[in-house]
Amino acid sequence: MMSAADLMSAALGVAFLSLAVAQLMCMIRLVLGPNTGDRILALDTMVINALGLVIVLGIHQGVRIYFEVSLLIAMLGFVSTVALARFILRGDIIE
Amino acid sequence: MSLEIIGTYATALFLLIGSGFALVGVLGLLKFNDSMTRLHAPTKVGTVGIGALLLASMTYSYVSGAPSMHELLIMAFLFVTAPISANFIAKVNLHQRACDTPPAPPRDDTWSTLKSPEAEGDIPSGNEGS
Numbered sequence: 001m002m003s004a005a006d007l008m009s010a011a012l013g014v015a016f017l018s019l020a021v022a023q024l025m026c027m028i029r030l031v032l033g034p035n036t037g038d039r040i041l042a043l044d045t046m047v048i049n050a051l052g053l054v055i056v057l058g059i060h061q062g063v064r065i066y067f068e069v070s071l072l073i074a075m076l077g078f079v080s081t082v083a084l085a086r087f088i089l090r091g092d093i094i095e
Numbered sequence: 096m097s098l099e100i101i102g103t104y105a106t107a108l109f110l111l112i113g114s115g116f117a118l119v120g121v122l123g124l125l126k127f128n129d130s131m132t133r134l135h136a137p138t139k140v141g142t143v144g145i146g147a148l149l150l151a152s153m154t155y156s157y158v159s160g161a162p163s164m165h166e167l168l169i170m171a172f173l174f175v176t177a178p179i180s181a182n183f184i185a186k187v188n189l190h191q192r193a194c195d196t197p198p199a200p201p202r203d204d205t206w207s208t209l210k211s212p213e214a215e216g217d218i219p220s221g222n223e224g225s
Contacts (some may be wrong), residue, residue, distance in 0.1 A: 004103035011107035015114035037188040045137040085183035095186040
């Protein structure tokens with residue numbers, strides 16, 4: 001059986017790798033996407049994956065400052081998704 | 096087995112769960128063949144995937160001796176905003192007729208999502224502001 005520290009570093013490596021692969025697959029959908037809804041969805045998922053990467057980086061380095069970074073990324077991602085969708089729906093963001 | 100070792104195992108487990116959900120959700124985004132079906136998969140990345148990663152971060156902060164509960168803020172924010180953004184993207188799909196149009200409403204002539212605002216004059220066309 002693996003020791004706890006070995007398992008922790010292996011899990012960190014797997015998390016970094018799978019989040020990076022997920023980010024690349026989102027980019028493929030962003031380029032392919034047949035219509036605008038798919039592109040907005042791919043951008044939203046890319047923001048969420050970047051949030052996960054920042055959280056895993058914070059665990060890896062053991063630094064608390066990445067908490068503020070991830071909170072800011074979450075807020076900006078939500079606001080930008082809503083702004084893009086409102087621009088498609090209404091032709092304007094703030095009427 | 097001390098509490099610290101159990102906490103480290105739990106952190107590794109939460110990390111694997113979170114990154115696995117992120118990978119599977121984005122695989123669904125890439126492989127499904129309809130816009131509304133594609134919308135279903137990545138919403139799980141935002142809730143379960145990021146939720147498990149934040150749980151891992153919280154558990155690891157307890158293991159490393161500097162406990163913090165700040166991650167609950169991000170989790171609450173994501174759980175509130177994920178349905179809102181999914182609803183907006185579904186409205187974009189309906190508006191662009193990328194999926195089947197729902198049956199006509201009983202009273203009005205069409206759904207408000209399908210109306211184009213320029214035709215009704217809701218938005219001023221010039222630059223005189225509002």
